Amino acid sequence: xxxxxxxxxxxxxxxxxxxxxxxxxxxxxxxxxxxxxxxxxxxxxxxxxxxxxxxxxxxxxxxxxxxxxxxxxxxxxxxxxxxxxxxxxxxxxxxxxxxxxxxxxxx
Numbered sequence: 001x002x003x004x005x006x007x008x009x010x011x012x013x014x015x016x017x018x019x020x021x022x023x024x025x026x027x028x029x030x031x032x033x034x035x036x037x038x039x040x041x042x043x044x045x046x047x048x049x050x051x052x053x054x055x056x057x058x059x060x061x062x063x064x065x066x067x068x069x070x071x072x073x074x075x076x077x078x079x080x081x082x083x084x085x086x087x088x089x090x091x092x093x094x095x096x097x098x099x100x101x102x103x104x105x106x107x
Contacts, residue, residue, distance in 0.1 A: 026053060051075065058082050 030043045045053070055063055055078050063081070065074050083090035 021056075023053075023057065051078070054082070058086060 030045070034043050059078065059081055063078075065077055069077075084094070
């Protein structure tokens with residue numbers, strides 16, 4: 001692993017640019033480059049590939065967190081941002097929660 005870091009390969013793996021790519025283009029690329037062409041099951045994607053794609057796709061390739069946080073903390077922020085932008089159910093739940101918190105503060 002240390003050798004990969006020294007060669008700069010790890011940095012390239014984590015900074016692969018998939019921004020401004022459609023899901024179809026991304027999956028076509030994965031299936032085109034697969035080694036086991038006879039396999040009937042999906043290629044699959046790693047957790048980090050999923051996280052990078054879904055953040056770029058739903059939040060935009062320019063989305064980032066400035067604070068020096070762990071990946072787990074960044075995942076939580078991304079989750080809330082995605083839900084806040086794309087989920088009516090989440091927005092409704094958040095409104096109810098905020099009312100409850102404000103009522104509690106008023107006690």
